[in-house]
Amino acid sequence: MGRAQAKRRLLLALLGASALMVEPRAALSAPAGDDLAAGFATPPNSAKPRVWWHWMSGNVSAEGARLDLDWMRRIGVGGVHAFSGGKLPEPIVVDKPIPFMSPEWRAIFRQALTQARAADMEVGIAGSPGWSETGGPWVTPADAMKKYVWSETTVDGGGTAPLALPAPPRTSGGFQGAKTGKSAVEAYGEAAVFAYPTPPLETAPAAPLWTTQAGPATLAETVPGASTEGLSLKLAPAQGETEAWLEARFPTVVTLGAVSLSVQFGTRLIIEAETAPGVFKAVGEGVVEATSGPLAHGAPQQTLAFTPVSTQRLRLRFAAPPEDFQPPVAKMMGRPKQVSYAISRLALRTGARIDGFEAKAGFSPSAHEGQPQAAIPVGALIDPAKVVDLTGKLRHDGTLDWTPPKGRWTIVRLGWSLTGAVNAPAEPGATGLEVDKLDAAAVGRYLAHYLDLYQQASGDALGPKGVQTLLTDSWEAGVQNWTPAMLAEFRARRGYDPTPWLPVLTGRLVQSADASERFLFDFRQTLKDLVVDNHYAVLARALKARGMGYYTEVQGDYPRAIVDGMTAKARADIPTAEFWYRPWSTAPGQPPLKADLEEAASAAHVYGKPLVAAEALTVAAMQDPWSFSPAMLKPVADEIFAHGVNRILMHESHMQPLVDAKPGLGLFIFGQYFNRNETWAEQAGPWVSYLSRTSYMLQQGRFVADVAYFYGEERNLTELFKDRVNTDAPRGYAYDYINPEALLTLLSVKDGRLVTPSGMSYRVLFLPDTVRRLSLPALRKIRALVADGAVLVGKRPVGGLGMASPDGEVAKLADEIWGDGAPGRSLGQGRVYADLASALAAEKVAPDVAFGDAAAGADLLTLHRRTADADLYFVSNQSAEPRALDAVFRVEGRAPELWRAETGQRQALSYEQTGGGVRTRLDLAGHDAVFVVFDKPARQTAWTAPPRQASPLATLEGPWRVGFEAKRGAPDSAVFDKLISWPEAADPGIRYFSGVATYQKDVRIQRGWLKAGRRIELDLGEVKELASVSVNGKPVATAWHAPYRVDITDALKPGKNALAIAVANLWPNRLIGDKQPGAKPVAFAPVSPYRAGSALLPSGLLGPVRLVGVASSLRAEP
Known part of the structure; x- marks a missing residue:
């Protein structure tokens, strides 16, 4: 039997054989019975979506702001988060741009604040001008983001001549002297000076001769150990080839151990050494991430290390990266055709280096595992006991008050300079340096100034009666790896002096490859801790002191910051994620964004925060702006809900400064375009109500999960799931992620369950296969939990992390926990397993929800919350196909x-x-989503609800009288003999129409149709895109997704009835019509990609339209 089949049978057997194991309902508070239903019928403001409201490039007006807010209030939006930005391609459409925080800007902001608060709408602001991250023109260079830089001097000891140490680069940029900073402002500070005996294998041979397949190349400045700033070399493959090569030939044999380089596009590099005349052998291989250009994401320099080899010729072969190589924005921009390999930095290294040391030292948000470096010659290593601290010996003129002993010495002058990161995208006058995220005092100064600006703009209205919240968006500030207090912070947090290990920050190996990697882990761990403590926690405390709440995203769609995202989000009042309508830079299925959603939800659950927010439905609409309807967006919104979000932050609504110019302005290519100029703007209320009701239900009670998923201490969740969706838990079992902090400080055991102070409760603690190494504090806590009665699932670690967790001690503790590895091994009151499905079966934990048809159930997402009086299950059909299947819910x-x-x-x-x-039957339409609510005792063992009985009553044929919205280029009215898609019409005004058209018809209703117990539905068939139905002048409902059915019973009367169906399509057709030869523009869209030949969208009421009689369903079991 296959593994998958066996697992499936195991889960099915659980349904019949397992005891029903349900988390206790202790200490749960939520609306009961009628209160729950009342909140569902009319959701409170806390459940309503918020909208990201962008004020861009000074395109603002008082009347535009008033109309925007009035529309949002009408459709049920619960608040706005105001972003003030600029620098995106956007024309100025107002007579005079109004700059950020100018007197006119402040007056408009104060008016908007007053209007919104009068309507009980939340008003929030972004964490900086623009949206990332925390920076502005008031940030001084001393308070800005920093990186470490260094210079090296190699000398022969025993002399008496004064030593002059060159100053490290002051350049603003990502690495050493690379001028990659968005700000050219420079600053520099000293950090440390140290020296060590130069390893014998680090030599300085003569420069090599360089050749390519095209002939000799001039790279004379590229010598072993040197870096080539400003190198510009393009290697073009030969005709018909896909690879290119570059070869170095030395006058004599040299010992080489690494290659450091920078490339514009990602590349696969194969390093070959000549081992016999004309015979080359591969000694190293790896993928080098893009370090410049539009797809840049790797460290600015990347080192590929290999076991040191002695040779006269080294050849570098450049090839296209693997197909699954996914740099950021590649999904949007398309993978570039590899026509050449552009190299901007190149150095060959004698001796040995740490593979990928740049990323591990904090020059990249991701630190990949390096190449195995088992055979490092002693002559390539540095003895930590021989590293000399000379920090106090550096004179102001750069000379060193020290005479090196005999022998060859390398002296390193370590300092810091700026990364050059600026807040973006902001107006020029609001753009400045990003604040040092590792410096609590600097962050505090930054925020105090920023909030003071808004306090003045709002008339001293910060807090509950004014600007209520601040949001920091996903981190787009680049990385930083230094702050003036870095060494002191390292000593305090890691418990040892980093000075003997500082050569590791230049790529050298100190003591051993393993010891050097452990130091780098401790270094990155210090960076992670500082970002949480000195950035996110400082923001949270300062906002609380002003009476404001705090939302924060962290990583977003790709690893962006050196920080554990869950720990950072836990500092906010409302942990926040992002989820795009259409993939931007991720693998299919958006796995990192799903991890981002679950990370935010887990932070809320584990740390006891009732709300989980998400920037929702963002889309990069390069070719199709204004082409999104609620029906299209709904399945993605449902997916967001199913991953734990209970507050929607709608992306996005650009302020429309002009009163009647439509569709108006958008946020460049970034939608979806949710504003008062949408064709369906006045029909958006039911869509917003859907989001509000769903959010309300998901805000009740507490999340139910069986698995506490500890993801380890090395990588954040966005990085772990960058390329794959987490499927580790068997279907039917939910999980929360557990970060290292929560493991150590929040988890305990009660009655055999893992619990947190927030009230969460889990049946098992799971360690996935990606957790290969653990620190001793983590392992000790795991042992204590198991001894107290927890069930542990996972494999024993292969070693420790950091200097304080040597492998020997880790192995000893692992022996106590895992022993011989027998399934269900007992330790104290707990048990240990290796496989999660087997553990759940052995512990008799039935699935929380299971579907009889496993194949059909694969398209369903579920989420379970429990109150003191009810169990609430959200069920989303992610397929466009209907699903009818049995479901068993773990409720008693x-x-x-x-x-x-x-x-x-x-x-x-x-x-x-x-x-x-409890087994029940669910009939779900395509992309349907429902709540299955258990809030009343069952009166009997089984009960069958009467089935839905539908009978056709009439088909409504033409003619239809159709009236078109004014000022949209269409005739006032037309008669349709039959229903057609508007682009099929002969009249170009109808063919290219975008807006609302109202179909009218008189319909005769037979008296017998209106009998008791029967409802009459109007089935509209196919609609593109929304339809609002009125009968006899009475608005009934808006159908905004399939099936487009509306119950019109209560508006009907026997005899003649006036039926009106107002149908809205989308903007592209009109925008395409405006591009036709000789067309007089009707719409106002200053940035539009549409052309005369762009495809028109199906539009209008397509039908067939029918009246259907339906037997009334029962509200409750009789």
């Missing part, structure tokens, strides 16, 4: 009801009480 003694967030309707479901829970 309660009857299920189906609650629909689109309408607020509730109905009883059939059920059967079983040993594994």
Whole structure:
């Protein structure tokens, strides 16, 4: 039997054989019964979505702000987060741009604040001008983001001549002297000076001769150990080839151990050494990430190390990276055609180096595992006991008050300079340096100034009665790896002096490859801690002191910052994620963004925060702006909800400064375009109500999960799941991620369950296969939890992390926990397993929800929350196909009801009480989503609800009278003999129409159709895109997604009835029409990619339109 088949049978067997194991309902508070239903019918403001409101490039006006907010209030938006930005390609459409924080800007902001607060709408602001991250023109160079830089001097000891140490580069940029900073402002500070005996294998041979497949190359400045700033070399493959090569030929044999380089595009590098005349052998290979250009994400320099080899000729072969290599924005921009290999930095290294040391030392947000370096000759290593601290010996003129002993010495002058990061995208007058995220005092000064600006702009209204919240967006400030207090912070946090290990920061190996890697782990861990403590925690405390709440995203769609995202989000009042409607820079399925959602949700659950927010439905619409309807967005919104989010932050709504110029301005290519100029703006209320009702339900009670998923101490979740979706937990079992901090400080054991002070409770602690190494504090805590009664699932670690966790001690402790590895091994009151599915079966933990048809259930996402009085399951069908299947919910003694967030309707479901829970039948339309609510005791063992019985009553044929929205280029009205898509019309005004058109028809209703117990539905068939139905002048409902059915019973009367169906399509058709030869523009879209030949979108009421009689469903079990 295959493994997958065996796992499936195991789970199915659990439903019938397992005891029903349910988390206790202790200390749960939430609305009960009628209160829950009342909140569902009319959600409170806390459940309503917030909108990101962008004020860009001075394109603002008082009347535009007033109209924007009034529309948002009408459709049920609960608040706005105001972003003031600039520098995106956006024309100025107002007579006079109004700069950020000018007197006119402040007056408009104060008016908007007053209007929004009068409507009980939340008003929030971004963490800086622009949206990333925390920076502005008031940040001084001393307070800005920093990197470490260094210079090296190699001397022969025993002399008496004064030593002059060259100053490290002052350049603003990402690495050493690279001028890559967005700000040219420079600053420099000293950090340390140290010396060590130069390893014998580090030599300085004569420069090599360089050749390529095209002939000799001039790279005379590229000598072993030297760096080539400003190198510009393009290697073009030969005709018909895909690879290029570059070869170095030395006058004599040299011992080489690494290559350091920078490339514009990602490349696969194969390093070959000549081992016999004309015979080359591969000695190293790796993928070098892009370090410049639009796809840049790797460290500015990347070192590929290999076991030192003695040779006269070294050849570098450049090839296209693997197909699964996914640099950022590659999905949007497309993978570049590799026509050449552009090299901007290149150095060959004698001796030995740490593979990828730059990323591990904090020059990149991701630190990949290096190449195995088992055979490092002693002559390439540095003895930490011989590293001499000369920091106090450096004179002001750069000379050194020290005479080196005999022998060859390398002296390193370590300092810091700026990364050159600026807040963006902001107006020029609001752009400045990003603040040092590792310096608590600098962050405090930054925020105090920034909030003072808003306090003045708002009339001293910060806090509950004014600007209520601040949000820091996903980190787009680049990395930093130094702050003036770095060495002191390292000593305090890691417990040892870093000075003997500082050569590691230049790529050298101190003592051994293993010891050097441990130091680098400790170094990055210090950076992570400082970002949390001195940036996110400082912001949270300062905002709280002003009476404001705090949202924060962290990594977003790709590893961006050297920080554990869950720990950082836990400092906020509302942990926040982002999730795009369309993939931007991620693998299919957006795995890192799913991890980002679950990270935010886990932070909220584990740390006891009731709200989880998400920047939602962002899209890079390079070719198709204004082409998104609620029906298209809904399945993605449902996916966001199913991963734990309960507050939507709608991206985005550009302020429309002009009163009647539509569709107006967008945020460059970034949508979706949710503003008062949308074609369906006045029909958006039901869509917003759906989001609000769903959020309300997901804000109740507490999340239910069986698995506490500890993801380790090395990588953050966005990096772990950059390329794959987490499928480690068997279907039907939910999990929360557990970060190292929560493991050490929040988890304990009660009655055999893992619990947190927030009230979360889990059945097992799971260590995935990616957790290969653990620190001793983490391992000790795991042992203590198991001894107290926890169930542990995972494999024993292969070693420790950092200097304080030697492998020997880790192995000894692992022996105590895992022993001989027998499944279910006992330790104290707990047990240890290797496989998660087997552990859950052995512990008799039934799936929380299971579907009878596993294949059909694969398209369903579920989420379970529990209150003191109810169990609430959110079920989302992510398929466009309908699903009808049995489901078993792990609930005991309660009857299920189906609650629909689109309408607020509730109905009883059939059920059967079983040993594994409650079985019911779900009939879900394509992209349907429902709540299955257990809030009342079951009155019997089984009950069958009457089935939906639908009978056709009439098909409504033409003619239809159709009236078109004014000022959109269409005739006032037309008669359709039959229903057609508008682009099929002969009249170009209709063919290119975008807006709302109202279909009218008189319909005769037979008296017998209106009998008791029957409802009459209007089935509209296919609609592009929304339809608002009125009967006899009475608005009934808006159908905004399939199936487009509306219950019109209460508006009908026997005899003639006036039916009106107002249908909205999308903007592209009109924008395409405006590009036709000789067309007089109707729309106002200053930035539009559409052309005359762009494809028109199907539009209008397509039908068929039918009246259907439906037997009433029961509200509750009789």
